[in-house]
Amino acid sequence: MTMFAAAAIAVLISMALALVRAFTGPTVFDRILAVNTTGTLTVVLISVYGFLDGRPEFLDIALLYALINFIGTVAVTKYVKFEALGFPMDGPDDGDV
Amino acid sequence: MADLSIFDWISWACIIGGAFFAIVGALGIIRLPDIYSRMHGAGMVDTLGCWLILIGLMFQTDEWIVFIKLGLIIMFIAFTAPTTTFALSRAAINGGVNPGPKISKIDKPDKKDDALSNK
Numbered sequence: 100m101t102m103f104a105a106a107a108i109a110v111l112i113s114m115a116l117a118l119v120r121a122f123t124g125p126t127v128f129d130r131i132l133a134v135n136t137t138g139t140l141t142v143v144l145i146s147v148y149g150f151l152d153g154r155p156e157f158l159d160i161a162l163l164y165a166l167i168n169f170i171g172t173v174a175v176t177k178y179v180k181f182e183a184l185g186f187p188m189d190g191p192d193d194g195d196v
Numbered sequence: 197m198a199d200l201s202i203f204d205w206i207s208w209a210c211i212i213g214g215a216f217f218a219i220v221g222a223l224g225i226i227r228l229p230d231i232y233s234r235m236h237g238a239g240m241v242d243t244l245g246c247w248l249i250l251i252g253l254m255f256q257t258d259e260w261i262v263f264i265k266l267g268l269i270i271m272f273i274a275f276t277a278p279t280t281t282f283a284l285s286r287a288a289i290n291g292g293v294n295p296g297p298k299i300s301k302i303d304k305p306d307k308k309d310d311a312l313s314n315k
Contacts, residue, residue, distance in 0.1 A: 103253075103256075104208055104273030105215065106215060106252070106253075108247075109211075109218055109219060110218060110249070111216070111244065112222070113218040113219050113221070113241060114221055116219070116222035116223060116225065116226055117222050117241070119226055120225045124273070128284060128287065128288040129231055129234060131284060132235060133240070134224060135238065135284075136238045136242070137240050139242050139273060139277070140218065140241065140245075142269060142273070143218075143245075143246050146250060146253060147253065155224055155257060155262045158262060159265070161269055161302055162265060162268060162269055165276065166272065168276075169279070172283075173283055176283050176284055176287045177287075179287060180221065180291060196199065
């Protein structure tokens with residue numbers, strides 16, 4: 100039980116440090132990077148909390164959060180770059196992010 | 197610290213290592229100079245920090261489905277973290293962020309840099 104608490108505290112410290120960059124980042128890409136790191140650490144925090152609570156069913160939520168975090172980061176990156184989500188712009192190199 | 201089995205010792209080693217790499221990577225996100233080097237800190241959090249903590253959790257269960265779910269989370273992080281970093285660095289290059297801190301100080305900031313920096 101103590102090791103789960105130690106892991107949760109370390110993950111919370113890392114999330115706080117990453118959120119500092121998300122608040123103070125000079126460009127929008129720094130903020131996207133910091134929020135992506137915070138999301139990845141949230142996945143680990145949900146898993147650790149499941150073990151800490153004695154209910155490992157929380158791992159399903161962590162699995163879903165990993166997928167949603169990836170899709171959300173790529174969507175925000177594409178929106179910042181193209182200012183649209185649904186269609187490729189003109190040019191040979193614009194379809195992919 | 198009494199009655200720790202061999203799996204508990206392995207878990208402690210993995211979790212302490214993962215906590216070290218997560219905190220050092222998060223410090224790198226704060227202290228490194230520009231976006232391309234901050235991605236290195238984010239990559240350390242994504243790979244070694246998360247993997248070692250999750251591997252440490254894998255030694256603490258006796259149900260095979262929990263083991264498989266933890267392995268799936270590790271696999272998804274292993275696939276999505278490089279993809280996200282690739283997309284983000286490509287968007288940053290196309291968005292006008294100069295690689296290297298000295299170049300951006302010497303050059304005059306153009307319109308794209310003014311639009312992207314929310315100062």
